[in-house]
Amino acid sequence: MLQNVQDVASQAAQSAQVLGFKYLGAALCMAIGGMVPAFGEAQIVIRAIDGMARQPEIEGALFRAMIVGQSILETIAIYCLIVSIILLLVV
Amino acid sequence: MDEHLGERLVLNVPLGSLSLRFNLMTMIASWVVMVLLIVLALSLRRGLRQTIEEKPNRAQAMVDAVVGLLQSQLGAGFSSERLARELLPFVGTLFLFVLFLNWISVVPYLGGAPTEDLNIPISLAVMVLVMSHVVASRVHGVGGHVRGLFKPFAFLFPLHLLAELGRTTSHSFRLFGNLFGGGILIAVFSTALVPLVVPVGLNLFFGLFAGLIQAFVFAMLAVIYINNLVNE
Numbered sequence: 001m002l003q004n005v006q007d008v009a010s011q012a013a014q015s016a017q018v019l020g021f022k023y024l025g026a027a028l029c030m031a032i033g034g035m036v037p038a039f040g041e042a043q044i045v046i047r048a049i050d051g052m053a054r055q056p057e058i059e060g061a062l063f064r065a066m067i068v069g070q071s072i073l074e075t076i077a078i079y080c081l082i083v084s085i086i087l088l089l090v091v
Numbered sequence: 092m093d094e095h096l097g098e099r100l101v102l103n104v105p106l107g108s109l110s111l112r113f114n115l116m117t118m119i120a121s122w123v124v125m126v127l128l129i130v131l132a133l134s135l136r137r138g139l140r141q142t143i144e145e146k147p148n149r150a151q152a153m154v155d156a157v158v159g160l161l162q163s164q165l166g167a168g169f170s171s172e173r174l175a176r177e178l179l180p181f182v183g184t185l186f187l188f189v190l191f192l193n194w195i196s197v198v199p200y201l202g203g204a205p206t207e208d209l210n211i212p213i214s215l216a217v218m219v220l221v222m223s224h225v226v227a228s229r230v231h232g233v234g235g236h237v238r239g240l241f242k243p244f245a246f247l248f249p250l251h252l253l254a255e256l257g258r259t260t261s262h263s264f265r266l267f268g269n270l271f272g273g274g275i276l277i278a279v280f281s282t283a284l285v286p287l288v289v290p291v292g293l294n295l296f297f298g299l300f301a302g303l304i305q306a307f308v309f310a311m312l313a314v315i316y317i318n319n320l321v322n323e
Contacts, residue, residue, distance in 0.1 A: 064164065068315065071308040075261050078268030085271075 022091065026084035033080025040073045100202070114210065116202035121211060124191045161186065164307070168314040170322055174226075178317060181222060185215065186310035193270060193302025197294050204302070206270045209263070215309070216263035220255065223317040230321050239323050262312055269305050273297030 048066035052059045102113040135150050147155065161183045162175075169175035189206065196204030205211050228236040240251045277297060281290035 060163075061167075064168070064311065067304070067308060068311050071265060071305075071312070072261075074269070075265050078265055078272075081268050081272050082264065 022087055026087040029080050029084045029087070033083075034077050037073050037077045041070050044069050044073065114208050117205045117208040117211060120195050120201050120205040121192060124188065124195055124205070128187060128191060158183075165310055165314055168311060168318060170318055174318070174321065178226065178314075182310050182314055182317075185219070185313055186306055189215065189266070189309050190303060190306035193306055194299060196270070196274070196302070197298040203274045204270050204298070206266055206305075207274045209267050212263035212266040213259075215266075216259045219262065219313045219316060220259045222313075223320045226317055227320040227323070258316060262309070262316070265312075266305055266309050269301060273301055 044066055048062050051062050100115040102115050104111040104113070135154055139151055139154065161179065165182050165186065166175040166179050169178065192205045192211065195201060196207070224236070227239075230236075231239060241248050273293075274297075277290055277293045280286075280293055
C-alpha cells in the first residue's frame with residue numbers, strides 16, 4: 001500500500017517536472033530564437049539606411065531588398081515560434 | 092481561454108477508411124474574400140468603360156494606382172520585361188488574395204485570418220512551386236528544365252529536390268507563423284490582459300499593417316522563386 005502511494009507520488013512529481021521543462025523549453029526557445037534574428041534584422045536595417053543615405057536614388061530597390069531579406073531572416077524566429085507552439089500544445 | 096486557442100470548427104466527412112476534414116471558418120472566410128475580389132473586379136471593370144479623352148473617373152484612377160504600384164514593386168523583380176508582363180497578373184492576384192485574407196482578420200466572429208490556418212499558406216506556396224516549374228519548362232523546354240536540375244553535377248539532384256521542398260515549406264510557414272503569432276498575441280491581450288483599448292491598436296498593427304507587409308513579402312518571394320528557377 002505504502003509502496004503504491006510512493007509510486008504514484010513520484011510519478012506525479014516526475015510529470016510536474018516534465019511539464020515545467022516543457023514550459024521552460026518553449027520560453028527559452030522563443031526568447032533566444034527571437035533575440036538572435038532581431039540582431040540580424042537590425043544589421044540589415046543599418047546597412048540599408050547607410051546605403052539609402054549615400055545613394056537616395058536607389059532607395060526603392062534598397063527598401064525592397066531590405067524587406068525581403070528581413071522576411072527571410074524572420075523565418076528563423078517563425079520556426080522557433082512553431083517549435084514552441086508544438087511544445088506547448090502538441091507534445 | 093487556453094482551450095480555445097487551438098480549437099476550430101471542423102466539418103468531418105467520412106470517406107471509407109479515410110475522412111475529409113474541412114475547416115469551416117477558414118473556408119467561409121476565404122470564399123467571402125473570393126466573392127469580394129471577383130465582384131470588385133467586375134464592378135471596377137464596368138467603371139473603366141470610357142473614352143480616352145475624358146477625365147479619368149474614380150474607379151479608373153484607383154485601378155491605375157493599384158496596377159501601377161504592383162508593376163513598380165512586384166514587376167520590377169522579374170529579370171525580363173516579357174516575364175513580368177506574363178506573370179504580373181498571377182503574382183498580383185496572389186498579392187491581393189493574401190492581402191484580403193489577412194485584412195479580413197479584423198472582422199469579428201470570423202475566427203481570425205484564414206491565413207492562420209496552415210492549409211491556405213501551404214496550398215498557395217505549392218501553387219507558386221508548380222507555377223515556377225511550369226514557367227521554367229516553358230522557357231527552357233521540359234527536357235532543358237529537367238536537365239537543369241542535374242547541373243552542375245548529377246549527384247546534386249537530391250539536393251535540388253530538397254531545396255525545392257525547403258523553399259516551399261519556408262514560404263508557407265513564414266506567412267502562417269507571422270499571422271498566427273499576431274493572432275495569439277491579440278487573443279491573449281484581448282481575453283487575459285487588457286481587453287479594452289489595446290486590442291484595437293494590436294488589430295491595427297497586426298491585422299492591417301503586418302498583413303500588408305506579409306502579403307507583399309509573400310508575393311515578392313513568389314516573384315523571386317519563379318525568377319530564380321527561370322534563370323537557372
